[in-house]
Amino acid sequence: xxxxxxxxxxxxNNSNSEEFITNLxxxxxxxxxxxxxxxxxxxxxxxxxxxxxxxxxxxMELIFPGxxxxxxxxxxxxxxxxxxxxxxxxxxxYHQITRAMxxxxxxxxxxxxxxxxxxxSCQKVLSKLPKIREMMKADVIAAFDGDPAAKSLDEIIxxxxxxxxxxxxxxxxxxYHENIPFIPRMxxxxxxxxxxxxxxxxxxLGSGIFIDHGTGVxxxxxxxxxxxxKIYQGVTLxxxxxxxxxxxxxxxxAKRHPTIENNVTIYSGATVLGNIVIGSGAIIGGNVWITxxxxxxxxxxxxxxxxxxxxANKL
Amino acid sequence: xxxxxxxxxxxxNNSNSEEFITNLxxxxxxxxxxxxxxxxxxxxxxxxxxxxxxxxxxxMELIFPGxxxxxxxxxxxxxxxxxxxxxxxxxxxYHQITRAMxxxxxxxxxxxxxxxxxxxSCQKVLSKLPKIREMMKADVIAAFDGDPAAKSLDEIIxxxxxxxxxxxxxxxxxxYHENIPFIPRMxxxxxxxxxxxxxxxxxxLGSGIFIDHGTGVxxxxxxxxxxxxKIYQGVTLxxxxxxxxxxxxxxxxAKRHPTIENNVTIYSGATVLGNIVIGSGAIIGGNVWITxxxxxxxxxxxxxxxxxxxxANKL
Amino acid sequence: xxxxxxxxxxxxNNSNSEEFITNLxxxxxxxxxxxxxxxxxxxxxxxxxxxxxxxxxxxMELIFPGxxxxxxxxxxxxxxxxxxxxxxxxxxxYHQITRAMxxxxxxxxxxxxxxxxxxxSCQKVLSKLPKIREMMKADVIAAFDGDPAAKSLDEIIxxxxxxxxxxxxxxxxxxYHENIPFIPRMxxxxxxxxxxxxxxxxxxLGSGIFIDHGTGVxxxxxxxxxxxxKIYQGVTLxxxxxxxxxxxxxxxxAKRHPTIENNVTIYSGATVLGNIVIGSGAIIGGNVWITxxxxxxxxxxxxxxxxxxxxANKL
Numbered sequence: 004x005x006x007x008x009x010x011x012x013x014x015x016n017n018s019n020s021e022e023f024i025t026n027l028x029x030x031x032x033x034x035x036x037x038x039x040x041x042x043x044x045x046x047x048x049x050x051x052x053x054x055x056x057x058x059x060x061x062x063m064e065l066i067f068p069g070x071x072x073x074x075x076x077x078x079x080x081x082x083x084x085x086x087x088x089x090x091x092x093x094x095x096x097y098h099q100i101t102r103a104m105x106x107x108x109x110x111x112x113x114x115x116x117x118x119x120x121x122x123x124s125c126q127k128v129l130s131k132l133p134k135i136r137e138m139m140k141a142d143v144i145a146a147f148d149g150d151p152a153a154k155s156l157d158e159i160i161x162x163x164x165x166x167x168x169x170x171x172x173x174x175x176x177x178x179y180h181e182n183i184p185f186i187p188r189m190x191x192x193x194x195x196x197x198x199x200x201x202x203x204x205x206x207x208l209g210s211g212i213f214i215d216h217g218t219g220v221x222x223x224x225x226x227x228x229x230x231x232x233k234i235y236q237g238v239t240l241x242x243x244x245x246x247x248x249x250x251x252x253x254x255x256x257a258k259r260h261p262t263i264e265n266n267v268t269i270y271s272g273a274t275v276l277g278n279i280v281i282g283s284g285a286i287i288g289g290n291v292w293i294t295x296x297x298x299x300x301x302x303x304x305x306x307x308x309x310x311x312x313x314x315a316n317k318l
Numbered sequence: 319x320x321x322x323x324x325x326x327x328x329x330x331n332n333s334n335s336e337e338f339i340t341n342l343x344x345x346x347x348x349x350x351x352x353x354x355x356x357x358x359x360x361x362x363x364x365x366x367x368x369x370x371x372x373x374x375x376x377x378m379e380l381i382f383p384g385x386x387x388x389x390x391x392x393x394x395x396x397x398x399x400x401x402x403x404x405x406x407x408x409x410x411x412y413h414q415i416t417r418a419m420x421x422x423x424x425x426x427x428x429x430x431x432x433x434x435x436x437x438x439s440c441q442k443v444l445s446k447l448p449k450i451r452e453m454m455k456a457d458v459i460a461a462f463d464g465d466p467a468a469k470s471l472d473e474i475i476x477x478x479x480x481x482x483x484x485x486x487x488x489x490x491x492x493x494y495h496e497n498i499p500f501i502p503r504m505x506x507x508x509x510x511x512x513x514x515x516x517x518x519x520x521x522x523l524g525s526g527i528f529i530d531h532g533t534g535v536x537x538x539x540x541x542x543x544x545x546x547x548k549i550y551q552g553v554t555l556x557x558x559x560x561x562x563x564x565x566x567x568x569x570x571x572a573k574r575h576p577t578i579e580n581n582v583t584i585y586s587g588a589t590v591l592g593n594i595v596i597g598s599g600a601i602i603g604g605n606v607w608i609t610x611x612x613x614x615x616x617x618x619x620x621x622x623x624x625x626x627x628x629x630a631n632k633l
Numbered sequence: 634x635x636x637x638x639x640x641x642x643x644x645x646n647n648s649n650s651e652e653f654i655t656n657l658x659x660x661x662x663x664x665x666x667x668x669x670x671x672x673x674x675x676x677x678x679x680x681x682x683x684x685x686x687x688x689x690x691x692x693m694e695l696i697f698p699g700x701x702x703x704x705x706x707x708x709x710x711x712x713x714x715x716x717x718x719x720x721x722x723x724x725x726x727y728h729q730i731t732r733a734m735x736x737x738x739x740x741x742x743x744x745x746x747x748x749x750x751x752x753x754s755c756q757k758v759l760s761k762l763p764k765i766r767e768m769m770k771a772d773v774i775a776a777f778d779g780d781p782a783a784k785s786l787d788e789i790i791x792x793x794x795x796x797x798x799x800x801x802x803x804x805x806x807x808x809y810h811e812n813i814p815f816i817p818r819m820x821x822x823x824x825x826x827x828x829x830x831x832x833x834x835x836x837x838l839g840s841g842i843f844i845d846h847g848t849g850v851x852x853x854x855x856x857x858x859x860x861x862x863k864i865y866q867g868v869t870l871x872x873x874x875x876x877x878x879x880x881x882x883x884x885x886x887a888k889r890h891p892t893i894e895n896n897v898t899i900y901s902g903a904t905v906l907g908n909i910v911i912g913s914g915a916i917i918g919g920n921v922w923i924t925x926x927x928x929x930x931x932x933x934x935x936x937x938x939x940x941x942x943x944x945a946n947k948l
């Protein structure tokens with residue numbers, strides 16, 4: 004008998020293991036029992052992370068055909084490839100939307116009505132795919148024009164995290180507009196995990212957006228970006244304070260993030276907070292902290308770099 | 319014969335491939351031979367990353383039942399679901415702890431004693447799971463109360479990276495207290511990879527911790543957080559300098575990170591360094607750099623935002 | 634029939650699903666048709682992400698034997714283990730290099746010449762593995778000496794993201810020098826995804842580099858680091874501006890990132906921009922923003938922390 008077997012056997016023969024596990028399971032189960040809190044039992048209707056990631060991969064394959072999957076594409080067979088992915092995506096997305104909608108199910112709405120609504124939302128969102136493809140072309144070209152290290156459009160699609168985060172957010176944004184619970188945020192959090200770029204599905208992105216490096220970028224729910232906006236790593240487009248109701252409770256959904264007009268560049272580490280407007284063509288320097296609106300074409304930088312320099316002689 | 323086959327065949331028929339590989343393997347093997355350094359050969363006792371990630375997934379499934387796995391939960395069958403996961407987790411964790419402890423095996427300690435110690439540590443850590451579940455409930459509620467974009471508790475569990483990072487760290491912290499090598503840090507580094515949030519397993523976290531967005535957050539080994547602490551992306555709770563012994567060697571383990579009291583909020587990009595105290599209810603503004611203790615209820619912000627603004631007319 | 638089956642069936646029986654999918658596929662296919670843009674059809678020669686990640690895992694297993702894979706290593710059998718991985722790596726890398734080179738295939742170059750060139754590049758890069766192992770030893774020791782939280786060299790290899798990012802970049806750097814398209818950047822972007830550390834494959838790294846925590850670190854294409862350089866989370870070694878040609882087009886590849894000499898330490902959140910030199914032994918404080926060269930052994934910090942402090946009494 005191998006050493007490993009002996010020990011595993013011993014684990015249950017010569018110890019209190021069975022008793023320990025039995026008691027622990029009872030204790031854990033008891034914490035599941037009290038209230039809803041953080042369980043999800045008897046519900047069986049939450050979207051499943053594994054399935055949602057599958058859907059994201061299918062969406063990405065339709066947007067960037069031939070890049071991620073192992074399948075060989077040829078123009079003549081293209082319609083079959085795209086067709087198979089689209090048909091699968093249709094069924095998968097419909098099921099996850101139905102699960103998500105069941106969660107919020109209103110007593111007055113029958114299961115049939117809900118399924119009809121889920122189907123309509125599913126079709127509405129998928130019908131945006133050709134438009135999203137056009138948007139992504141502009142994003143890829145913006146990255147190529149904006150980065151001296153970029154060697155080709157294909158390299159950008161294969162290896163630029165900003166492109167991945169933006170593509171996933173553009174699709175999630177359509178789901179968000181259909182008021183589907185859970186799934187839009189699961190989409191963008193998956194993008195966040197892959198890229199370090201955290202764009203809320205509610206944010207509106209114009210055309211030709213370039214996010215370089217991207218780690219640490221945060222773009223809030225009610226932010227609006229115009230066309231040809233460039234953003235570097237560590238930039239936050241956040242809320243300054245949260246509007247509260249008369250009871251002091253935070254009002255969900257109120258406009259509280261910046262509007263960034265066309266052709267704005269925001270350098271690394273800048274923080275832009277509140278429901279303000281950064282005028283078209285403005286340049287926001289690195290590490291700048293802004294809570295007031297900025298005129299079009301203005302250039303904001305940190306004044307004198309307030310540094311203390313001790314040279315070797317004075318050390 | 320396909321084009322690909324021909325090429326692969328040619329790779330070994332018409333070239334120096336065999337000779338090249340043989341020589342390269344010899345050279346690589348020679349670098350394994352000299353000293354211990356960065357090999358791990360003949361040891362066979364290091365914890366395995368794949369197994370450790372499995373353990374993390376099982377822990378998460380017990381803490382948030384029904385969220386991640388595909389299994390269907392129902393209240394009546396719950397005890398079986400939780401029981402199966404717990405039993406597997408028990409065996410897996412025991413084996414990895416044993417492997418980790420073998421690494422530090424003292425000559426005076428027999429294999430049997432070590433296994434007994436591993437079993438006790440394993441049980442001690444697992445017995446904390448019900449308490450960790452209670453803590454996580456408070457964390458999820460803190461996130462809901464603190465974020466206007468949050469739509470439901472379930473959405474937070476499904477898609478908030480902070481919750482994932484905190485849950486994994488809370489379990490890792492129990493392993494850390496048992497002085498188990500490797501595994502605690504492998505836990506939190508996996509959370510870091512998923513979320514960009516790097517909390518050392520040694521850090522003490524109070525109840526109701528909310529980390530929003532989270533990318534770039536670093537919380538050091540000897541940091542202590544009280545209850546209801548809110549932390550935003552890019553915050554560092556770090557060391558200012560490293561205490562050294564009389565030979566100039568860094569002293570491992572000395573208290574060198576901040577203590578954050580109850581109800582403190584630290585906004586994005588703030589850096590809090592050294593063994594200082596941030597008093598209860600204090601608010602640390604974004605991008606602030608602090609190396610001295612702060613009074614309770616104090617509010618620290620960057621003074622005047624020292625910016626240079628060039629408007630379009632003056633450009 | 635289960636509820637789920639009925640619904641899936643209904644999806645195609647009682648609705649316009651077929652018609653919808655057919656039309657959508659036509660629309661999507663039409664967007665594939667117009668130009669090259671963001672498709673990759675009929676090419677079949679782009680490197681495949683899945684295969685490239687496989688290659689990275691094999692490289693890591695050769696550099697750190699016994700750490701990641703489940704295989705049991707023993708000194709006497711080592712040559713077989715290393716040999717098998719090396720042989721597989723050789724074939725896999727050759728194929729992906731060939732695919733990448735086909736992309737840039739010049740009309741004057743026959744397929745045979747290209748394959749010969751791919752083979753030479755593949756061998757040249759692999760022959761650097763023993764040297765890379767030596768470099769990584771120095772990196773691991775630098776991490777141990779630099780971090781009071783580090784318990785052992787093995788812990789660093791198992792759980793320090795900086796080590797992973799640097800090892801992958803060192804190999805990618807060799808591919809970069811062979812002018813292989815796509816693959817070097819796919820390597821470092823995979824490291825970026827795992828660690829939040831974004832080091833361009835073009836960057837030159839000296840010996841004994843330590844990147845702690847690492848999330849948000851960006852090191853540009855033409856940066857040069859000497860020996861024993863320490864870098865903390867959120868540090869950018871970036872470009873200040875992009876040299877342009879007479880037509881205003883960005884010149885690809887020009888030196889535009891900093892040179893960091895030996896024994897320099899750069900603390901968290903510092904931004905170092907442009908083709909400048911940070912002299913040997915200099916210390917760059919946290920959050921510092923630098924666009925001018927720095928003398929050897931100089932110590933740069935943010936002057937007075939310009940903070941506004943409101944204590945509880947004055948609130």
